Amino acid sequence: AQSVTQLDSQVPVFEEAPVELRCNYSSSVSVYLFWYVQYPNQGLQLLLKYLSGSTLVKGINGFEAEFNKSQTSFHLRKPSVHISDTAEYFCAVSEWNNNDMRFGAGTRLTVKP
Amino acid sequence: DAGVIQSPRHEVTEMGQEVTLRCKPISGHNSLFWYRQTMMRGLELLIYFNNNVPIDDSGMPEDRFSAKMPNASFSTLKIQPSEPRDSAVYFCASSPRLAGHEQYFGPGTRLTVT
Numbered sequence: 089a090q091s092v093t094q095l096d097s098q099v100p101v102f103e104e105a106p107v108e109l110r111c112n113y114s115s116s117v118s119v120y121l122f123w124y125v126q127y128p129n130q131g132l133q134l135l136l137k138y139l140s141g142s143t144l145v146k147g148i149n150g151f152e153a154e155f156n157k158s159q160t161s162f163h164l165r166k167p168s169v170h171i172s173d174t175a176e177y178f179c180a181v182s183e184w185n186n187n188d189m190r191f192g193a194g195t196r197l198t199v200k201p
Numbered sequence: 202d203a204g205v206i207q208s209p210r211h212e213v214t215e216m217g218q219e220v221t222l223r224c225k226p227i228s229g230h231n232s233l234f235w236y237r238q239t240m241m242r243g244l245e246l247l248i249y250f251n252n253n254v255p256i257d258d259s260g261m262p263e264d265r266f267s268a269k270m271p272n273a274s275f276s277t278l279k280i281q282p283s284e285p286r287d288s289a290v291y292f293c294a295s296s297p298r299l300a301g302h303e304q305y306f307g308p309g310t311r312l313t314v315t
Contacts, residue, residue, distance in 0.1 A: 131306035132292070188257065189246075193243045
């Protein structure tokens with residue numbers, strides 16, 4: 089079965105700095121990859137997803153992620169963060185033949201002024 | 202579209218009481234997922250349904266937990282009897298039954314068992 093590892097549980101950064109949140113996955117078959125964001129006291133919202141094609145995927149709020157098959161990674165990046173980006177970010181994977189999604193443990197991004 | 206609807210948003214109950222959480226998926230979605238989120242264990246998949254049929258309930262912690270989906274527009278997660286360690290935020294999510302499609306999450310039910 090598929091699994092996801094988010095390498096950093098917490099990432100503090102200053103406002104307007106770049107950020108990268110790391111995600112590695114494991115699966116024996118082709119996968120689809122997702123990043124979700126969770127703001128305080130809310131459910132998860134989709135940021136972006138990779139299904140096929142270009143390995144660089146752009147999402148909402150200026151985020152992007154790059155699928156690297158050889159390194160089994162799907163890191164999330166933003167060139168300049170805002171205070172409002174403070175949230176929990178989850179990487180998720182599902183296999184090509186089903187919609188059973190597995191989530192990572194989450195990374196808490198804290199943007200400081 | 203109203204999105205995934207969960208009720209109640211908050212529930213406080215005493216140990217030993219029965220708790221029922223409710224979920225209405227997005228119309229047309231035929232997969233439904235129940236998750237539990239805690240600080241200690243993160244986001245855990247409890248059970249999911251395809252076309253109202255439970256597919257994988259291996260995440261249900263113990264027999265005190267049960268879930269049903271009597272029709273395509275309604276699901277319940279029941280805990281009987283409840284215990285303090287059940288305190289968590291419970292999320293319901295739905296999606297079309299299509300590989301590669303994202304899940305849409307409800308706002309969650311915050312359960313506190315005293």
